[in-house]
Amino acid sequence: MTILHRLIAPLAAVLALAAPPAWSQPDIAIPDIPYTKFVLPNGLTVLVHEDHKLPVVAVNTWYHVGSKNETPGKTGFAHLFEHLMFSGSENFNQVPYLSAMSGVGATSLNGTTSNDRTNYFQNVPTSMLDYALFAESDRMGHLLGVLDQKKLDLQRGVVQNEKRQGENQPYGLLRELLPPNLYPPGHPYSWPVIGSMKDLDAASMADVQQWFRTYYGPNNVVLVLAGDITPEVARAKVEKYYGDIPPGPPLARPQAWIAKRSGTQRGVAQDRVTQARVYRIWNVPGANTPQQPLLDLAAQVLGGGKTSRLYQRLVYKDQIATSATASNDVDEIAGVFDLTLTVRPGGDPAQVEAAAGEELNRLLRTGPDAAELQLARTVILARFARITERVGGFGGKSDLLAACMTYTGNPDCYKTYLQRIKAATPAAVHQAVKDWLSDGDYVLTIKPFGAPAATPEALDRSKGPVMGKAETLKLPPMHRATLANGLKVVLAESHSAPVVNLSLLVDSGHAADPPQQPGLTSLTLRMMEEGTTSRDAMAIARELESLGATLSTAANLDGAFVNLNTLKATLPQALAVYADVVLHPAFAGNELDRVRKEQVAAIQREKANPLTMAMRVLPTLLYGPGHPYASPASGTGTEAAVSRMTREDLAGYHRTWFRPNNATLLVVGDTTLAELTPLLERAFGGWQAGPTPAKQLAAVPPPPQSVVYLMDRPGAQQSVIYGAQLAQPVAPQDLVRQQIVNDIFGGSFSSRMNMNLREDKHWSYGVNSTIMPALGQRPYISRSPVQTDKTGEALQELAREYAGIAGGRPIDAQELKAAQDRQTLGLPGTFETAGQLSNAYANILQYKLPEDYYDTFTQTVTSLTPGEANAVAARVITPAHMVWVVVGDMSKVEGAIRALKLGEVRRIDADGKLLQ
Structure with a gap:
């Protein structure tokens, strides 16, 4: 595509x-995306777009080769080679490519393969542009010298696990079924991009070397640099790093x-x-x-x-x-x-x-x-x-120019x-x-199933890439106002694109669901989109579409959100619809019956998906029945509870929690308080304040010892292993420190867990961990999809990693420095769009963080010492008190899991009920 x-x-x-x-x-x-174009003598085409709003440059490299350039019997080569391009090059081979780039603050960092192209992209701090161009050019011109059989076998295993992971998802078999049925034999689109297991197994070193020599020359490449750069600087840097790479052979294009x-x-x-x-x-x-x-x-x-x-x-x-x-x-x-x-x-x-x-x-x-x-x-x-908000990544300005x-x-x-x-x-x-x-x-x-040209001077690459430093971040200030009815308004101005983002933050969330009505917040918010007392759902949709606006609702543990993204030119008209949705939901009975059924269907899909099954039951296993945080992580609730909900339940929730004194309206984008305040007074002036109940977030002790829960999914091609525990509420400074520890443990590509199970053993396509935000105790959860025949060994490795980060293998200065660089250098690249800025400010407002939380983030991170990091890890991670959940084919993996003796083993169903 x-x-x-x-x-x-x-x-x-x-x-x-x-x-x-x-x-x-x-x-x-x-929209107009201005650019400067030049072509090097070796055929490399370069486009440069200036956007100086942040000290960030998008580096977007498109090779005009995809799966359609393969031949039957050798499918999957384009995608396999995409992975090999991350395995290191002759002069950039000290650490894995993704680890190195994330270590210098790269964001929107990835590579993808389609039928027609393979692209590699990252947004980097301006100070790290030389580093990124050295790395990108080195793998373009100097890959084969270090590409060996070990790397080929490793990436082949990673790709095969990616294939298993995709096919293990609901409807995942489509990628195999559709191509040969949509196109005749021999058509370049008649096989899946990821290829077949047989062809991947057969890929030889000679095959991949020939693929590189044929398609990875600069004459088959478009390089786009977009962001904090000028055409003059771009030309000098591109000529320096790419100028001596020889072109590849002439290529024929399928018609x-x-x-x-x-x-x-x-x-x-x-x-x-x-x-x-x-x-x-x-x-x-x-x-x-x-x-x-x-x-x-x-x-x-x-x-x-x-x-x-x-x-x-x-x-x-x-x-x-x-x-x-x-x-x-x-x-x-x-x-x-x-x-x-x-x-x-x-x-x-x-x-x-x-x-x-x-x-x-x-x-x-x-x-x-x-x-x-x-x-x-x-x-x-x-x-x-809206494309004009972003310089890089999927769908940004550089991507559009490159395509x-x-x-x-x-x-x-x-x-x-x-x-x-x-x-x-x-x-x-x-x-x-x-x-x-x-x-x-x-x-x-x-x-x-079962149930319903001239040769420029060569660059001396022996000296390695030029390193920069973390840029100082200064987000737009938050301007504050209070409407006559007590509604707090927070505005952050951003004038880079003609877009305004509004988010109403209501202090409720899934924790406001009554114990016998999990899913009430989600259903209420969903129904708020389905009509007001003066507009039905179709009128809302038609009017917003006519204004180029979008409206959505969302919730997390502690808050409910009603969001509007609109163009500056249509803000007054869109705001009228937005306020009507917030203030006058109809909760019409005919709509409720349909939406209720849709939510029940979503619950049933979650219970059939190996990646979501465990997340439905983990909160109750962590917090215990009856706790406000104990409902399924998605917030959808249970089939029985949702089926019983009435219009009065939803209306009562709205009356109780949707009060101006219990909410904050966050606005980010191309407007000012002087423009905005009169519009808001007119839209929300009739909203009346009132009392709201307090949520009781009782503290929960850890389990006396680790427990392993097993969820059977017969025929699963992978097992999904979750490790979970609770982290205590801490001060904002400690939140940052915990984020650094998690980065080292499982929160980045270079994390210990991912390096172990993906890069070293290639048992998984990817492993990660996250500390979920909450005002009370926060769930700290790792997720590890692994191939079925390695489930027991993978669980053992994960347990070893937990013990290691908690003190058995202390964080050293080098590990800490790498995580500090990843977190600080990549920070500016996460604030491009009005939506991204809104998320950051919402985080500050919802969790009562200092207003300068992100502006002082770099200083807080870089001041952390190894001793402090290890003390944080020891406080947060408790290997002897884990809750493990394994979803997979128990006929194949249960014996190996029990043999590990990690704790009491209990079998549960998709609702978390104990099985005999």
Whole structure:
């Protein structure tokens, strides 16, 4: 899938309207991302975009090679080689690449492979740009000298565990089933990007070396530098680091091959899922074609958000599905248009398919009308406006420039796309639908299993890369005001993009759920999106889409949030809708019945997913029944409790907790208090203060000894091991210190646990740990998906790592310095967008942290000594009082687990109940 399509495919669709909406449609300009382009004599194409709002530079490298460049029998090479590129190069081989880059503060750091390209990206502090360019150029020009069989075997194992992990998820078998059924044999898209186990096993050193020599030359690369840099500085640095790398051979490019079918082909498969799902797919033209924007608009009209035709019919009206979407998924030489229909539990897939077919046929007969097409345009244009907030990562400005340059040779190709979006007529969209969706579909039904040039001077690389230092961080100040009714307002101005983010922080959260009503917070918030006393859900969705705005609700243990992201130009109109949602939810009975069923279905999906099963039961195992924090971690509650909830339960929750004196409105973005305050007084002036109850967060002692809980999932390809305990509330300074200890233990790619189970033993695709935020005792949880046959050994290694970090293997100065660098150097890269800034300020406000918490973060981190770090680890991590949960095929792993004698072993079901 191209980045241009990734930016637009998931957007919400819109409903056909009988008449144009009463509100005016905003005139959203096509964004302009200025750039300077130059090409080195060796063929490397470089684009430079200046954005000096933060001391950060995005380094985005696109190799024009993907799985479509493979051949049958040698599949998975592109993705395998992506992993090998992280295994070290001739002059950058002291520590793993990801560890080294995260150690100098890189954020948005990763690499990905698609059908058409392999990209590597990171945002780095400006002071570390030389370091990053040295590393990127060294693996481009100097990889093969250190690429050996051991590294190949290690990364092969990591990739195979990634494949197992993907296929172990609900509906994970799609990546194997769809490609050969959508494309004919020999088509470059007829095999999965990750390849087959057989082909991965057969990959030889000679094969991967030839792959590198063929496709990884600079003449097959687009490098984008975006952020705190000038074209003059960029040219000098790029010529220094990349200029002496020789070009690769000339390359042939596969041409467009749409492979349009005729008739209907069908497939049926079973998976360990709780809900059946129907996929209906057509082969269509690829990216950067005149048909792409027309089919994108059609997809949004047909199946996107709440106002889409499919949602209206299948989810809202008939209530035979819990989700129904359409998307136009395009790649470089071909694309697919797909409907994804998730059948309600116990429902009939044929009925859902038939109803979706009727909606498609209606679109085929009449096409979209002008009003719904205009709404679709607004959604797409607003999404592109938001791209300008970010310089790097997926969907940022550098990614968009790189995609356009790689696939079209024109970095401005997105403008052509958006001009076509603006110019599209109902008749043109209708014709595209008739041309491509009237014939030639593939229908796959997934059913529940079991139960429902000149050579420049060579760079002397022996001296290694240039190292910089942590940049001083100074976030925009928080300006404060209080409305007449007592609502506290906090504003942080950010004028880099025409976007404003509002977040209402209500002091409630999952801890406010009554003991017999887990999931009440989530259901209440979800229902607040479903209509007010003056606007039904569809009116809200239509109006927000017409304004280029999005609204969402969320909750954590201690708070409930109502969020609005809108354009500055439409802030007054969007604020009126936002306030109506906050103040006047209708909790309509007909909507409640549908949403309640959807939440129950979500609970059932969680109980069938190995990565979420344990997180449903862990809170109760840690806190004990009845504690405010003891409900499932997702906040969805239990099937029995949610099924019993009434409209009065939700209305009572809203009356109790949604009070201006119990909330703070956080605003981040392109506005000022002088502009904002009158709008807020007008929107929220009628909201009245009132008393709210206090939440009782009793302290919980640790278990007297470790306990191991087993959850059986027959046939699982992996086991998922959770280790959990509770961390005590501490002062803000100690929160930072605990974060550093966790970084060393399991909170980063370079952590002890990940280096052990992924990089050393390659039993896992990735291991991590996190200290979840809370006002009371915080859950400290590690998650380790491992291959089934290594479950016992992996659990033993994890227990050893816990004992080591708690004192058996003290943190040394080198480990601490690496974690300090990762945490401080990477800090600026986490505050690019209004949403990211809002999350940071919300953290400060919710957990009562000092206002300068992030501005003083670097000083607090760098002052930590090894002795202090080890003292923190000894206080926080208690290996003898762990709660372990293992989800997997117990017929294969239970014996090995019991043999470890880590503590009492108990078998539990998906609800956490003890089994005999």
